Amino acid sequence: MPSRCKSHPVHHLPNKPCLDFKSLKELPDSFKWAPLDGPSRALELESESESESESVPVVDLNDPNAQKLIGLACKAWGVFQVINHGVSKSLLDKIEACGKSLFALPVQQKLKAVRSADGVTGYGPARISSFFPKRMWSEGFTIVGSPLEHARQLWPNDYSKFCAIIEEYQNEMNTLAEKLMWLILGSLGISTRDVKWAASPTGANPFKGASGVIQLNSYPACPDPSRAMGLAAHTDSTLLTILHQSSTSGLQVFQEWAGSWVMVPPISGGLVINIGDLLHIISNGLYSSVYHRAVVNKTRHRLSVAYLYGPEPNVRIQPLPKLSDANRPPLYRPVTWSEYLGIKGKHFDKTLSLIRLNNDSNEDNDNNSTLINGLKRGVDRTKSIKVDSNTKILAAFA
Ligand SMILES: O=C(O)CCC(=O)C(=O)O
Numbered sequence: 455m456p457s458r459c460k461s462h463p464v465h466h467l468p469n470k471p472c473l474d475f476k477s478l479k480e481l482p483d484s485f486k487w488a489p490l491d492g493p494s495r496a497l498e499l500e501s502e503s504e505s506e507s508e509s510v511p512v513v514d515l516n517d518p519n520a521q522k523l524i525g526l527a528c529k530a531w532g533v534f535q536v537i538n539h540g541v542s543k544s545l546l547d548k549i550e551a552c553g554k555s556l557f558a559l560p561v562q563q564k565l566k567a568v569r570s571a572d573g574v575t576g577y578g579p580a581r582i583s584s585f586f587p588k589r590m591w592s593e594g595f596t597i598v599g600s601p602l603e604h605a606r607q608l609w610p611n612d613y614s615k616f617c618a619i620i621e622e623y624q625n626e627m628n629t630l631a632e633k634l635m636w637l638i639l640g641s642l643g644i645s646t647r648d649v650k651w652a653a654s655p656t657g658a659n660p661f662k663g664a665s666g667v668i669q670l671n672s673y674p675a676c677p678d679p680s681r682a683m684g685l686a687a688h689t690d691s692t693l694l695t696i697l698h699q700s701s702t703s704g705l706q707v708f709q710e711w712a713g714s715w716v717m718v719p720p721i722s723g724g725l726v727i728n729i730g731d732l733l734h735i736i737s738n739g740l741y742s743s744v745y746h747r748a749v750v751n752k753t754r755h756r757l758s759v760a761y762l763y764g765p766e767p768n769v770r771i772q773p774l775p776k777l778s779d780a781n782r783p784p785l786y787r788p789v790t791w792s793e794y795l796g797i798k799g800k801h802f803d804k805t806l807s808l809i810r811l812n813n814d815s816n817e818d819n820d821n822n823s824t825l826i827n828g829l830k831r832g833v834d835r836t837k838s839i840k841v842d843s844n845t846k847i848l849a850a851f852a
């Protein structure tokens with residue numbers, strides 16, 4: 455076991471050494487989950503389709519009805535894909551190539567940029583993995599702000615190209631995230647006037663102080679995908695998440711009304727948009743954050759790049775007054791992003807219910823979906839989630 459690995463017990467629990475996935479010809483017991491429910495593995499043939507289930511909506515941002523279509527998708531799914539979003543295919547290809555070259559480095563090299571025990575950035579297992587008894591078949595790299603320090607550790611002589619691409623990606627994603635935020639809020643009848651903390655006086659930079667974290671995820675080909683988990687079910691602790699997935703499928707979302715997992719097929723040049731917990735709060739539960747997970751594939755490596763977008767860390771997030779009234783009182787108390795992440799780090803799936811205001815009439819109004827509310831209402835999704843007995847519903851920390 456490499457010595458750096460031993461010194462980071464939080465991310466590499468006892469008897470869980472850092473590893474080279476390629477060297478494993480069989481799935482070790484520590485990676486064996488209960489057989490997955492739903493489409494349990496990425497499709498071996500990309501041409502196959504899950505013809506029986508409905509599919510996640512795809513919205514063309516050039517469509518004059520885009521705002522309305524986004525509203526319908528948010529209400530029904532909490533997730534949609536976008537095309538014609540303004541981010542070039544060549545930039546998506548470049549970030550994917552960056553991710554591939556990073557994860558293809560020898561383990562010893564990647565460990566030079568390992569995430570520290572109390573840190574956020576760098577290389578390591580899925581950020582939620584320390585809360586599960588079983589290990590996930592994935593590795594990740596988290597970037598907050600400049601990646602310079604870690605990039606130097608990974609490629610001492612050749613880090614500037616990586617940094618330039620990351621910077622370009624951050625800028626483009628931020629612009630798209632702002633645009634999506636106003637489209638999503640617009641679909642609820644909310645304008646810049648209604649979100650004072652986000653709108654700057656000039657209107658030039660809506661979502662003042664908002665920023666994003668880049669999460670690169672790598673899912674190596676796996677000897678037994680039916681028993682492995684790439685990334686366990688969770689909701690994101692964000693306003694929204696923009697996900698680029700490579701051409702190999704693996705992302706699944708939980709479809710509440712059907713009580714089943716649905717694969718989100720990669721669209722060349724398309725991006726997946728997830729509603730996160732903070733948008734769930736400010737929409738007063740009208741748009742639910744979506745449970746999602748990643749499954750793995752027997753023959754193909756999969757890569758995804760998540761842009762986890764959140765507000766200025768100390769701004770008060772609360773149900774927008776326009777979306778609350780006597781019939782629909784505010785469902786959640788005010789919370790900052792920092793505070794929310796702190797609670798989620800301790801209480802995981804219970805976070806939304808912990809900040810929920812105690813008001814009986816709220817129960818029927820909430821279009822959500824925490825595991826707890828689902829259990830109370832007997833919503834099928836929880837039954838389906840529970841089938842996978844090793845799965846806890848956890849947050850991805852942004
Ligand atoms: O790889 C994926 O498809 C999902 C990634 C994800 O959910 C995350 O990074 O939060």
Ligand SMILES: [Fe+2]
Nearest residue numbers: 689690746850
């Ligand atoms: Fe996620």
